[in-house]
Amino acid sequence: MSRKQVILGAYLGGVNHHTAWWHPEAGSQIDFSSFEHTARTAERGRFDFFFLAEGLALRERDGRVFDQDIVGRPDTLPVLASLAAVTTHLGLAGTINATFNEPYELARQLASLDHLSGGRAAWNVVTSFDAFTGQNFRRGGFLDRSQRYERAAEMIDAVRTLWDSWDADDLAADAAAGRFLARPDAGAFDVKGNQFAIRGRFTVPRSPQGRPVILQAGVSPEGRDFAASRSDAIFSPYGSLPEAAEFYRDVKARAVTFGRSPDDIKILPSASFVLGDTEAEAQELYREVRNQQVTGKTALILLEQIWNRDLSGYDPEGPLPDVDPLPDAPPFIQGRALVQQDRVGTVARWREIAEAKKLNLRELVLDQFERGPFVGTPSQVAEKIDSFVQADGADGVIIGSHLVPTGLDEFVDRVVPLLQERGSLRSEYTGTTLRDNLGLPPLPANPGKAVS
């Protein structure tokens, strides 16, 4: 069997404590030039896609906007459409919330991005049941937590129905015959479910990929099934063997039970990296970066997410707070996904870990909020990524740097050539669409005809 090709995504560091805005070389998180630089760098490195996260409300602590991290970001899809103008092969993946959008509008935005990029659009589907974020929307936080998968499933199914409502052949554009459309009902659709009841005609002709690529995250059995049944790629929370391989095997097996090929779904963890000329230098740099990322104040705020109460009176270099978490109090930190659901259990576990490893509060945070970056010399990092993929820990990685926008440069300059030498990364793009990049099977150009 031929060598697996490592799928590479590039994320732009954003609204969290990892992004080193305090670094002397840190640039704007808003200016288009930052996005353009990172995307062009990723394309220079023959990455498969560029990835943007999303957040629809500024984070708050105790009713006040965060001020210690990056705050603010531009709107996802307009940035990706602008990037389509300055890149040629790079996939453009955006995170868009299924709760605060309607299928018709979203389907046409994504299909439009696919046209404008010549077939490079991808959608990372997330749902939210967050009433806090809902306050920014006219329809409010209308989703109950129990409905999040129903909403996501109906959303994806509705959006796909809309994407499939035009056959490629429907766009006749035959001037001589005076036929712009090949049939009078091109784009007709009718969708009925618990979340949506919509009908009419879609406005965007079939896009170059047919359907933009769909990405999702999911760890629970329900989430895994959900992704395995509908997604082209799933984010894996596991960055190292053996749990990564177990997740990989499990998701691919689930895809097969849904009648798909294991190759139809790609498994992608995300990770940062720190490079050095020697391993020791890389480790030292990494320690330095982490110490800057997790200041005493940041450590307390990260713990406040779990404790759900004000911990500002505690010494970050002292023991863990001796008070209990407040699981039923109103959220002390708003606007970000909960890292842990079981506050009491998590705190109990962390107390044990702190005790066993002799960690103070900040050290415990460093230990528990670890994202498992790739640290080492360029050849060590290339080896780690490649062997991780070849051992079926994943199909690739989504790489990002703590330094925006130039952090990715050294990965592309120093690690990418080594991956290419190993035969695990393309040296030139061979296709034109993101589906081509990812090696996903092409979709029928005329789904209407295929069905009937």
Place this chain on the structure above:
Amino acid sequence: MSEHLHLGVALDGAGWHPAAWREPGARPSALFTPGYWAGLARTAERGGLDLLTIEDSLALQTHDAFRSDDRTDEVRGRLDALLTASLLAPLTSRIGLVPTVTVTHTEPFHVSKGIATLDHTSLGRAGWQVKVSGRPAEAEHVGRREIRPVAQADLVGDGLPPQFVELFDEAADVVEVVRRLWDSWEDDAEIRDVATRRFLDRDKVHAVDFEGRFFRVRGPSIVPRPPQGQPVVTALAHRREPYELAARGADLVFVTPGYAGPAEQVLADVAAAAERVGRTGEPLQVWADLVVFLDTPTESGARRKARLEEVSGAEYTSDTTVFAGSAAEAADLIGSWHALGYHGVRLRPAVAVDDLAAITGDLVPELRGRGLFRPDEQAGSLRARLGLPTVVPNRYAAV
């Protein structure tokens, strides 16, 4: 009023004549490609136009504004205008980019951050054409409310049927929320103070706490204040309530002399609407929309129009003045409107590729030769190009 008039072009598919797509240069199979839009935008920019607008809606085009149809002989389908404008932002450097974004079924929060982002990516060249959706088909696509059909016959007098009046009231609230969200970050909110480890001065980021008859929005926006402070808000209007919407919330209104009344009357109607809603501050700029069939090197505008009408099998009618003729004759008409007090003209090319070439190649030089249109190119924001104040006070900034 500024000495020079302003010029824009309204882009929509292959052009404004329904048979435009059948012209030899029209590229009908390219209408959904980035290259087509990039080509039009670059031509418009080279020609020195102040702005381009991009039409959009949440339903397919129709032949009759009030009725859905299943015709196959006209262009159907559109790409999202905001994203098309976003594609054009890095490909242009001077022209204003004004996508149409519907307010009726959409989220004000999304609209606000979308236009704000276009303003960031275009370095201050974003505008917005506010669009109210009154078509039942669009409501059915979203499925959250019912909108009853209206016929031409329901439009009596100078106002709108009651059900539409409500939609325009709602649209005014959307514009208000969008503008508040643009101001929800003060310009210097991002401080990056390494010493105190504060990225943000959170006293300079504000909830907007809008609460109206139709919805509530809390804010602040997730997008820092756009470079222009307030991107340019525009609307197309033909009647009393739309004029009032523009007078309440827009910087610029596109009007339709010849259809909505004589050119002088339309100006008076807009002024009366501004009076009624108590507009203060900058006067509303009034631009006339004009469909043009211009003479080309091989064929007169009148002949092109007649030929297209023969192809489509119907006389061409529009919701605004339709012009066919030479660049000099067009300049006469435009000059006469400018003399009446119109700030600008938005040209609707009957055939996008052909008429845009004639606009930039013939009409613009003609207008420049007469001293009507600015002779030189100026860089800068869209607000600056249009003579709008470039320092826009933030409503939330401490005085």
